[in-house]
Amino acid sequence: MKRREFIQKSSLAVIPFFISHPLSRFSRKKHVYPTIIIGTGYGAGVAALRLAEKGMPVLMLEMGHDWSKLKTPFAKMTRPSKFSAWMRKKSIAPFGNIFRFKKKYPGVLDRQDYDNIKVYVGRGVGGGSLVNGGMAVMPRQEDFAEIFPQLDVKLFYKKYFPLASKMLQVNNIGDAFYQETPYYHFSRVGQQQAEQAGFKTRFIPNVYDFKYMEKEASGEVPQSALDGEVIYGNNYGKQSLDKTYLKQALATGLVTILPLHKVDLIKEKPHGGYELEVQQLNAEGVPLAQKIFHCKNLFLGAGSLGSTSLLVKSKTLSSLSKLNDEVGQHWGNNGNVMTGRNFVRGGVHRKQSCIPVVSIDNRNDPTNYFLSEIAPLPMNLETWTTLYLLITRAKSDGFFYFDKELNKVKLSWSNTNASELRARAKSFVRSMNKACGGTRAHLLFKNGIGENICYHPLGGIVLGKATDHFGRLKGYPNLYVTDSSLIPGGIGANPFLTITALAEYCMEGILAEDFG
Numbered sequence: 001m002k003r004r005e006f007i008q009k010s011s012l013a014v015i016p017f018f019i020s021h022p023l024s025r026f027s028r029k030k031h032v033y034p035t036i037i038i039g040t041g042y043g044a045g046v047a048a049l050r051l052a053e054k055g056m057p058v059l060m061l062e063m064g065h066d067w068s069k070l071k072t073p074f075a076k077m078t079r080p081s082k083f084s085a086w087m088r089k090k091s092i093a094p095f096g097n098i099f100r101f102k103k104k105y106p107g108v109l110d111r112q113d114y115d116n117i118k119v120y121v122g123r124g125v126g127g128g129s130l131v132n133g134g135m136a137v138m139p140r141q142e143d144f145a146e147i148f149p150q151l152d153v154k155l156f157y158k159k160y161f162p163l164a165s166k167m168l169q170v171n172n173i174g175d176a177f178y179q180e181t182p183y184y185h186f187s188r189v190g191q192q193q194a195e196q197a198g199f200k201t202r203f204i205p206n207v208y209d210f211k212y213m214e215k216e217a218s219g220e221v222p223q224s225a226l227d228g229e230v231i232y233g234n235n236y237g238k239q240s241l242d243k244t245y246l247k248q249a250l251a252t253g254l255v256t257i258l259p260l261h262k263v264d265l266i267k268e269k270p271h272g273g274y275e276l277e278v279q280q281l282n283a284e285g286v287p288l289a290q291k292i293f294h295c296k297n298l299f300l301g302a303g304s305l306g307s308t309s310l311l312v313k314s315k316t317l318s319s320l321s322k323l324n325d326e327v328g329q330h331w332g333n334n335g336n337v338m339t340g341r342n343f344v345r346g347g348v349h350r351k352q353s354c355i356p357v358v359s360i361d362n363r364n365d366p367t368n369y370f371l372s373e374i375a376p377l378p379m380n381l382e383t384w385t386t387l388y389l390l391i392t393r394a395k396s397d398g399f400f401y402f403d404k405e406l407n408k409v410k411l412s413w414s415n416t417n418a419s420e421l422r423a424r425a426k427s428f429v430r431s432m433n434k435a436c437g438g439t440r441a442h443l444l445f446k447n448g449i450g451e452n453i454c455y456h457p458l459g460g461i462v463l464g465k466a467t468d469h470f471g472r473l474k475g476y477p478n479l480y481v482t483d484s485s486l487i488p489g490g491i492g493a494n495p496f497l498t499i500t501a502l503a504e505y506c507m508e509g510i511l512a513e514d515f516g
């Protein structure tokens with residue numbers, strides 16, 4: 001293909017050129033783009049849209065599949081398939097992993113196992129939005145102010161949180177539907193018992209389209225949340241990022257997404273800009289090719305684990321050695337601890353919606369601070385069991401380091417954190433059982449508590465510490481972070497609304513100052 005023809009065919013200002021490379025395993029062709037974003041989750045989606053709106057061509061590199069290209073791939077909680085786990089031969093739900101797969105496959109849910117903690121993340125175009133419960137929760141203003149004292153809190157609540165809610169199409173469940181449908185019997189029982197135990201409850205907004213859900217209930221449309229779909233992906237109803245930010249970004253014609261492209265290393269180029277070593281995978285997750293990408297501007301949106309691991313590895317192994325010592329620090333699990341109760345009076349019903357809509361909110365009690373979702377347990381049978389995911393006061397003393405012997409990035413997370421979380425969950429379940437009967441859910445977790453399960457990894461490249469006030473990496477021009485790595489360990493609420501609002505704030509500042 002001739003150069004002119006190539007540029008015409010590409011919507012990007014791509015200038016391919018060929019030079020020899022010392023590493024023969026890499027393709028000799030270098031792919032050159034003005035701006036590259038790593039990942040396609042919340043932080044990445046915001047960055048892509050806002051850059052493209054300013055007329056800038058953007059390439060996004062995503063290690064997982066583009067699920068929107070496959071027809072209804074996602075499996076139910078009760079029947080996971082190879083699409084449900086990233087490169088595993090067994091299911092990886094927080095409990096009940098009895099399902100085996102014939103072959104490994106780059107599925108939509110990944111679990112990264114570190115010492116003392118197992119961290120769950122979404123894989124594919126849309127990142128965590130593909131597998132999460134959709135709960136779009138604004139943190140309390142006082143918590144946000146304590147965590148980010150340097151930010152204009154009022155402006156966030158007036159501008160960036162409402163903007164994030166609008167863009168993500170956040171909506172609320174209708175009261176009549178909630179009160180009447182058998183699919184939320186589990187939630188009504190959980191709510192009534194929490195109040196009986198003296199706790200306050202509140203409805204929480206969600207990105208799942210509740211109008212669609214009502215049609216699911218009346219049989220007008222294919223079922224998704226009402227038919228056991230959530231952490232292995234939703235085939236319908238969920239307004240994941242591929243239907244919001246990424247859809248709008250692609251509609252500009254300036255954004256290209258390359259799925260099954262995993263970034264392995266970042267290097268600073270001698271005369272400015274960045275070089276990325278990238279592994280292309282085939283549809284089965286097997287390495288297909290090694291590629292080199294060059295760009296002037298690099299945005300990290302690979303999530304707290306992805307972005308931080310890349311920087312820690314690149315700081316040790318490549319030319320990013322000037323990154324400051326804050327990179328890799330202040331990581332936490334948002335105080336996540338799972339627990340449950342067996343033998344719940346009133347039962348929880350066989351039919352359950354997979355989308356949680358009510359939380360128990362005890363954040364006004366500083367000695368027993370928690371926000372807990374009343375989570376579904378969609379087993380398609382009466383289990384007499386309720387499930388809770390608590391968000392407690394988070395420790396942010398986790399840190400990442402490069403283990404030279406193992407040649408990989410590891411996360412250090414203290415066992416003391418786990419014992420504190422255990423104590424918090426025990427006290428909550430004790431209060432509930434004292435008031436309403438039931439036992440700790442030994443059928444779900446060892447000792448009834450999953451203190452090592454994390455759905456909300458946060459931190460590692462914290463705003464104002466590893467970066468400046470807009471997420472620019474100190475010491476490296478045109479290198480930015482816009483994802484969950486910016487939040488130091490916890491936010492006292494489910495995090496994606498805050499991640500999106502922070503990304504909007506950072507992109508506004510970056511575009512005005514660096515791309516003006």
Ligand code: FAE
Pocket residue numbers: 038039040041042043044061062063064120121122123124125126127128129131132133134135136137231261262263264301302303304306307310455456457482483484485494495496497499
């Ligand atoms: P994220 O959404 O994780 O996206 C990162 C993307 O980068 C992924 O697509 C990765 O595959 C990709 N990537 C990583 N490394 C590389 C690499 N080296 N090369 C190329 N691509 C790479 O990042 N939060 C809520 O607020 N409400 C909920 O209801 C909720 N429920 C959850 C339920 C589950 C089961 C899970 C796992 C999480 C849940 N979360 C929830 C957390 C939420 O999804 C998470 O905080 C955000 O997705 C994080 O957004 P980021 O933009 O940081």
